[in-house]
Amino acid sequence: MDIPKDKLLWIYERMQLIRVFETRVSTEFGKGKIPGFVHLYAGEEAVAVGICANLTDADYMTSTHRGHGHCVAKGVDVRGMMAELFGKATGICKGKGGSMHIADMDKGMLGANGIVGGGPPLACGSGLTAKTNGTDQVTICFFGDGASEQGTLHESLNLAAIWKLPIIFVAENNGYAESTPAHYHCSVENIADRAAAYNMPGVTLDGNDLFAVYEAAHEAVARARAGQGPSLLECKTYRHYGHFEGDAQTYKIAGENERYQNELDPIKRFTDAVLSRGLVSEAEMADIDGQVNAAIDEAVKFAEDSPFPEVQETFTDVYVSY
Amino acid sequence: MAERELNFGEALNEAMRQEMQRDPKVVIMGEDVAGGADVDHLEGDEAWGGVLGVTKGLVKEFGRERVIDTPISESGFIGAAVGAAATGLRPIAEMMFVGFMGVCFDQLLNQGAKLRYMFGGKAKVPLVIRTICGGGYRAAAQHSQVLHSLFTHIPGLKTVVPSTPYDAKGLLISAIRDDDLVIFFEDITFGGIKGAVPEEDYSIPFGKADVKRAGEDVTIVAIGKMVHHSLAAATELEKQDKSAEVIDPRTLSPFDEDTVLASVEKTGRLVIADESHPRCNVATDIAAMVADKGFDYLNAPIKMVSAPHTPVPFSPPLEDHYLPNPQKISEAALGLF
Structure with missing residues (x-):
């Protein structure tokens, strides 16, 4: 399938934006600038971007605790995201959500989610809204291999199937539910094989191949x-970092990280493919790299320079508070 | 002309019907809310109209696109209702019995109640969850619970406990029009309660208690079914020359502190009747509030009448012993003199 050039450039820009964002979050987290904890998406860029390249702002998305990449791919402003991670008043959620709850209703981004398996029922809800209103909006429901063992996912697959909801369930199988390998926690080799039980199409893909996704x-x-109706796509991928920043990753196999960060890296594979086929030039990519680096530098500066919220903000955005 | 009377379920049904006529975004979803989905011989008619018949007739008027039978998947459909509310519908979800909230608690506690706050105010969740509560139906421990205290504790939820058909209709209309997630408790024993209900739509504001009976000597704050027991207790107290004022808070979150404090200032005595278990319930909460803000009004200790700290027993003599009743309430009040 041919992808138009402007879309190829957008894809490269979004994948790099995610990678540089996450790399920088790791650095700033290490410096103690980011409170709490963060789960980084680097290594999985081809999944979020390959999916979102097919969407508009009107389409919906539910996400996971590893949601930064989904947000960037859906077009959420990286300044507001970074400020949110820093807990600042200018954050996309006014500093009230943090890494695990970044949301942007204007972009159809219904929230990262701190609960594994929390998103799929919500996705059925936005799917039901679109169906009820008779629009052609779709909902992307991202979930990890860990969430594939949650009852909420199975209930949601069934609901989406019987109500023929416009949902694409996307399993991001990065091989590990926290520290537990998928070959231990999952009863089937391929999560998408379970689609048959819910009478919907299921496809297992190389999630590091942007074109396949x-x-x-x-x-x-x-x-x-x-x-x-709905579909289930399983994208086999890999996270370059640990489950959270600070994870010693003792469960990973020797050499695994290096292999995925080099020959299996989704951005490198995309770059090689488009350059070798002459679809995009090195100069165009270098140009994008410069813009991306500048945007992330700007986002960090914006976050650092922004004030923390006033303490009175504790009591806003909930209807009954005291 | 005599005022029209409806029973409790009919009042709720009328509230939903009128709101669905007014606003096409209002949909109903839950287990058997119509019943018989996909059964050809029903030809779009319902099988049940809800387990207690409260949603009877609605599928015929509004169709199965707006009165949606769900599988027995509480996490799935309550979460779907949250997601639908966050994206523009105004669902009324029916959670058959409040005990079943245990199955879907994450979708309430960590999703529905928190989206608005976590998202910095950019989302709203205009969802009503109607649920059956209360003992006295010999339904045993999992189907007889009174858990309004549990939900009142959680920011991001509003809790509504009507005691009369009039209040039921007005409060449900308010709940449907409210942009917050509202848990609406319907006592299982209220089926036979009748009362005057205006035909036109009307709303009753949240956070506004109703004085169900005026009195001078003792204040009884009563929730849900306890309102009726307290009115019966007040009749008994009258025979003992004690005049009781019975206050129905109607909504527990938000809560009308002013009406309770003004009453205690007048009477100097307070009994709180709550069918919850005795610790960390709404009664202890009201007692703490009055001890804090109305201590100088009190001429006697605050007394609480609640169920014991046990699951609800099945056997009729045990359940009767378990439940608060008019006698327990009047005895608690007389003990203050």
């Missing part, structure tokens, strides 16, 4: 928009 998502999104 894009094409599968293209088909699933078209199917959903046409009122033909």
